[in-house]
Amino acid sequence: MDIILASGSPRRRELLSRAQLDFTVMSVDIDETPHTNESPKDYIERMVATKAAAAVQQLNVNSREENVDKDVEPRLVLTADTIGVLADGKTVLVKPTSREQAYEMWQQMSDTVHEVWTAVQVTLIARSAHLVPCDNAAAHATAAHALKQPVWQVVSQQQLTERTAVTFIPLTAQMMREYWDSGEPQDKAGGYGIQGLGAAWVSRINGSYTNVVGLPLAQTLALINTVSQHSSASVS
Numbered sequence: 001m002d003i004i005l006a007s008g009s010p011r012r013r014e015l016l017s018r019a020q021l022d023f024t025v026m027s028v029d030i031d032e033t034p035h036t037n038e039s040p041k042d043y044i045e046r047m048v049a050t051k052a053a054a055a056v057q058q059l060n061v062n063s064r065e066e067n068v069d070k071d072v073e074p075r076l077v078l079t080a081d082t083i084g085v086l087a088d089g090k091t092v093l094v095k096p097t098s099r100e101q102a103y104e105m106w107q108q109m110s111d112t113v114h115e116v117w118t119a120v121q122v123t124l125i126a127r128s129a130h131l132v133p134c135d136n137a138a139a140h141a142t143a144a145h146a147l148k149q150p151v152w153q154v155v156s157q158q159q160l161t162e163r164t165a166v167t168f169i170p171l172t173a174q175m176m177r178e179y180w181d182s183g184e185p186q187d188k189a190g191g192y193g194i195q196g197l198g199a200a201w202v203s204r205i206n207g208s209y210t211n212v213v214g215l216p217l218a219q220t221l222a223l224i225n226t227v228s229q230h231s232s233a234s235v236s
């Protein structure tokens with residue numbers, strides 16, 4: 001079954017490639033701002049679901065260009081989201097947008113344990129031709145107000161969340177300054193990359209390494225398998 005990795009993360013692309021699966025990649029752009037007092041669980045589950053919904057919407061925009069009668073196999077859309085969670089179990093660490101925000105996060109992570117959570121959603125979608133309202137005013141005037149267009153619809157979806165405990169060494173002001181200047185922290189949850197220079201800050205991890213990098217590979221492959229198996233039962 002065709003797999004679409006709906007992610008702009010080069011780390012996720014690289015990790016999924018290691019499974020030697022065929023997949024295509026599309027980027028989705030959503031607002032990743034946490035809601036006030038939103039729990040890490042609620043936030044991360046909302047993120048992967050919103051990324052999946054945005055991907056399906058984008059596929060539907062693209063399929064307007066395609067032939068309605070063309071047969072298309074069901075597909076799997078894979079979305080993921082990674083956050084850091086402080087030991088209080090409440091504070092969500094996303095990507096730092098400024099040096100000051102990064103320093104504030106790192107001060108809280110220094111010489112202590114935090115967790116990295118990655119949520120993964122696998123969404124099974126199938127396409128069929130449906131009557132959809134036409135947004136063309138002239139067509140409305142002639143009462144031809146519906147068009148037959150192929151629409152991707154969600155058949156089923158499943159999520160998992162994997163957690164890994166990460167211990168940081170004590171961080172000095174100079175270490176933080178140099179690390180921010182390296183440019184590595186800016187696009188990473190918690191403001192560090194364990195696969196890069198950030199490895200020097202990590203004294204220990206407990207759990208999946210690939211989960212910290214952005215995609216718990218073994219668990220993701222198992223989820224893809226589960227949802228694919230369900231698909232033969234639910235899509236005829």
Ligand SMILES: Cc1cn([C@H]2C[C@H](O)[C@@H](COP(=O)(O)OP(=O)(O)OP(=O)(O)O)O2)c(=O)[nH]c1=O
Pocket residue numbers: 006007008009010011012027028032080081082083095116187188189190192193194195198212213214
């Ligand atoms: C903690 C940690 C995070 N990260 C990365 C993984 C994710 O790419 C990123 C967290 O941001 P995400 O919002 O999960 O992902 P993204 O914006 O990179 O990609 P997309 O939303 O399009 O799927 O942080 C590392 O690369 N190494 C690390 O050690």
